[in-house]
Amino acid sequence: MTEHELDISDLICPESLLLIKKAVKKARPNDKIKVINNQDDVIERRINEYGHLLGYIKEQSEMKYFNKIGEHTYLLEVA
Numbered sequence: 001m002t003e004h005e006l007d008i009s010d011l012i013c014p015e016s017l018l019l020i021k022k023a024v025k026k027a028r029p030n031d032k033i034k035v036i037n038n039q040d041d042v043i044e045r046r047i048n049e050y051g052h053l054l055g056y057i058k059e060q061s062e063m064k065y066f067n068k069i070g071e072h073t074y075l076l077e078v079a
Contacts, residue, residue, distance in 0.1 A: 001030045001031055001032065002027070002028070002031045002032075003031070003032045003033075003034060004023060004026075004027060004031060004032070004033045004034065005033075005034045005036070006019060006020065006023050006033055006034070006035050006036070007036045007037075008020070008035060008036065008037045008042075009036055009037055009038040009039075009072070010038065010039070011037070011039075011042070012039065012042055013042060016037065016042055020033070020035060020076075024056055024057055024076075024078055027078040028078065029056075029078055029079060030077065030078065031077075031078045032075055032076070032077050032078070033075070033076050033077075033078065034069070034073060034074070034075055035066065035073070035074045035075070035076065036072055036073050036074075037072055037074070038072045040072065043066055043074050056078055056079045057076050057077065057078055057079060058076075058077040058078070058079045060076070060077075
């Protein structure tokens with residue numbers, strides 16, 4: 001298991017969603033991707049709405065696909 005970091009601060013959809021999708025495609029099963037974004041509504045609203053399009057990520061319980069682990073910092077796990 002490897003942890004990757006992706007900074008998408010100041011980016012909005014669809015660019016942020018596409019960058020996350022690329023990171024998920026490069027990752028291996030059980031890898032974790034730490035996503036940094038200073039626009040919480042992008043993660044909490046837009047990306048969770050379209051998370052099924054990312055493919056191969058585990059659905060979380062706290063939020064739909066991402067767990068908030070710090071201020072403007074979220075974690076997703078690759079399935």
